[in-house]
Amino acid sequence: xxxxxxxxxxxxxxxxxxxxxxxxxxxxxxxxxxxxxxxxxxxxxxxxxxxxxxxxxxxxxxxxxxxxxxxxxxxxxxxxxxxxxxxxxxxxxxxxxxxxxxxxxxxxxxxxxxxxxxxxxxxxxxxxxxxxxxxxxxxxxxxxxxxxxxxxxxxxxxxxxxxxxxxxxxxxxxxxxxxxxxxxxxxxxxxxxxxxxxxxxxxxxxxxxxxxxxxxxxxxxxxxxxxxxxxxxxxxxxxxxxxxxxxxxx
Amino acid sequence: xxxxxxxxxxxxxxxxxxxxxxxxxxxxxxxxxxxxxxxxxxxxxxxxxxxxxxxxxxxxxxxxxxxxxxxxxxxxxxxxxxxxxxxxxxxxxxxxxxxxxxxxxxxxxxxxxxxxxxxxxxxxxxxxxxxxxxxxxxxxxxxxxxxxxxxxxxxxxxxxxxxxxxxxxxxxxxxxxxxxxxxxxxxxxxxxxxxxxxxxxxxxxxxxxxxxxxxxxxxxxxxxxxxxxxxxxxxxxxxxxxxxxxxxxx
Numbered sequence: 001x002x003x004x005x006x007x008x009x010x011x012x013x014x015x016x017x018x019x020x021x022x023x024x025x026x027x028x029x030x031x032x033x034x035x036x037x038x039x040x041x042x043x044x045x046x047x048x049x050x051x052x053x054x055x056x057x058x059x060x061x062x063x064x065x066x067x068x069x070x071x072x073x074x075x076x077x078x079x080x081x082x083x084x085x086x087x088x089x090x091x092x093x094x095x096x097x098x099x100x101x102x103x104x105x106x107x108x109x110x111x112x113x114x115x116x117x118x119x120x121x122x123x124x125x126x127x128x129x130x131x132x133x134x135x136x137x138x139x140x141x142x143x144x145x146x147x148x149x150x151x152x153x154x155x156x157x158x159x160x161x162x163x164x165x166x167x168x169x170x171x172x173x174x175x176x177x178x179x180x181x182x183x184x185x186x187x188x189x190x191x192x193x194x195x196x197x198x199x200x201x202x203x204x205x206x207x208x209x210x211x212x213x214x215x216x217x218x219x220x221x222x223x224x225x226x227x228x229x230x231x232x233x234x235x236x237x238x239x240x241x242x243x244x245x246x247x248x249x250x
Numbered sequence: 251x252x253x254x255x256x257x258x259x260x261x262x263x264x265x266x267x268x269x270x271x272x273x274x275x276x277x278x279x280x281x282x283x284x285x286x287x288x289x290x291x292x293x294x295x296x297x298x299x300x301x302x303x304x305x306x307x308x309x310x311x312x313x314x315x316x317x318x319x320x321x322x323x324x325x326x327x328x329x330x331x332x333x334x335x336x337x338x339x340x341x342x343x344x345x346x347x348x349x350x351x352x353x354x355x356x357x358x359x360x361x362x363x364x365x366x367x368x369x370x371x372x373x374x375x376x377x378x379x380x381x382x383x384x385x386x387x388x389x390x391x392x393x394x395x396x397x398x399x400x401x402x403x404x405x406x407x408x409x410x411x412x413x414x415x416x417x418x419x420x421x422x423x424x425x426x427x428x429x430x431x432x433x434x435x436x437x438x439x440x441x442x443x444x445x446x447x448x449x450x451x452x453x454x455x456x457x458x459x460x461x462x463x464x465x466x467x468x469x470x471x472x473x474x475x476x477x478x479x480x481x482x483x484x485x486x487x488x489x490x491x492x493x494x495x496x497x498x499x500x
Contacts, residue, residue, distance in 0.1 A: 119369065123483050123485075123486060126479065126482065126483055126486070127482060127483070127486050129477060129478075129479040130471075130473045130474070130477055130479045130481075130482050131473065131474050131477070132473070132474020132475065132476045132477045133474075153483070155480075155481075157479060160478065160479070189497045221380075221493070222500075223380045223381065223382070224380070224381050224382020224383075224496070224500070225382065226382045227379060227380055227381070227382045228379075228410065229376065229379040229380045229407060229410070230405075231380075231405075232376065232377060232380050232489075233373050233376055233377070233403070235373075235485075235486065236373060236376070236377050236485065236486065236489040239482075239486040239489045239490050240489050240490065240492075240493040242490075243471070243490040243493055243494065244493065244497075246474070247439045247494075250472075250474070
């Protein structure tokens with residue numbers, strides 16, 4: 001059973017303010033919860049599961065020695081961030097702050113300059129995970145990695161890809177190639193790419209002026225000759241660029 | 251002023267059932283509405299704009315001879331599909347059904363096999379627009395192109411990229427190369443691609459069995475050697491594949 005006080009406390013984590021105070025976030029759904037239980041059980045502070053969950057996943061929790069609280073579907077609806085909750089909700093501890101460790105002479109990564117859409121950030125984490133990028137960087141004004149929509153769209157990738165919030169100048173060294181996705185750069189398909197950092201701009205305004213100055217290699221995804229489209233979605237642009245770096249450098 | 255009856259009628263278009271009955275859909279926000287007004291005013295059945303819209307866009311409607319109804323922010327909130335409506339809402343006629351016209355010996359396009367997320371469909375329309383793809387195909391069970399979330403995430407691309415709902419066999423001819431994004435196909439970066447049709451599967455279940463059989467060229471976006479990720483988001487996979495086709499064939 002969940003108490004009224006617990007309901008109130010979990011619900012408070014829907015808001016960034018309280019997440020930051022408590023250093024706790026919510027991850028939901030059978031698939032993601034099972035992934036946490038099997039790979040990162042130590043981040044679970046509380047776990048709520050329905051009878052339906054227990055029937056379909058009877059071995060998962062005992063095998064991983066994870067404690068849980070039974071919850072009715074009605075109560076789950078009260079604490080869930082989703083309109084149609086999916087039988088399991090974990091309250092998890094924030095990840096530890098660690099120092100960035102990407103060696104840009106050997107790897108490439110992304111710097112998201114004021115990315116605002118939590119779904120875009122989650123999708124980019126999933127992409128980074130696929131292409132073997134272990135950490136990405138975000139400007140301090142970017143959307144919150146612990147936003148329920150980010151966690152949801154990242155699937156389990158938030159467990160594997162670290163996110164650092166910092167200014168661009170803190171990440172790059174003197175000789176780090178800094179690529180920027182802009183509208184008038186070199187055609188990315190014709191550019192010989194090196195490992196380095198790739199800046200993806202804000203959904204509406206692109207890359208900020210102060211970061212534009214730090215770009216050493218402006219690159220562009222060319223549009224078709226017959227296209228009148230103005231822009232690609234930020235996550236789609238990131239995936240096209242990531243794919244091209246991966247193709248050339250893997 | 252908008253009448254109570256009009257409010258009711260526009261609100262009914264939030265649901266597919268009524269959209270299909272009336273053959274009308276909603277497009278919202280200053281940017282998209284201005285794009286419709288300037289490029290496709292003929293699809294507007296009714297246009298509602300706030301004072302804020304009129305102040306900032308005083309010439310757009312008269313120049314394009316488009317009729318409109320003033321609406322208060324309060325009433326706009328009642329008919330809007332968004333939690334934070336953005337000053338303009340157009341009720342638009344469905345596009346005419348036309349016969350598919352892609353010549354797969356000269357162009358490539360996508361077949362979305364039960365794509366369910368309206369945001370994914372919208373993002374794919376935006377991508378298609380960027381890469382000059384004039385029409386895409388969807389299985390009949392796929393999400394609705396007129397869903398407000400599809401329209402919103404497509405930006406203006408729904409005006410330029412046609413969507414046909416049909417079975418796969420209706421689209422392809424005997425010699426059409428049919429690519430399918432699967433987990434055990436040929437590495438797409440090492441495949442010499444031709445123009446043809448590319449199948450993207452459902453977000454959870456991939457490509458349906460009946461369509462798997464029609465694939466002539468199974469292809470895969472390789473993941474990094476160190477990755478344990480299971481899959482890419484459907485729209486991201488589509489964008490990576492589209493980019494690679496574009497790079498090789500443009």
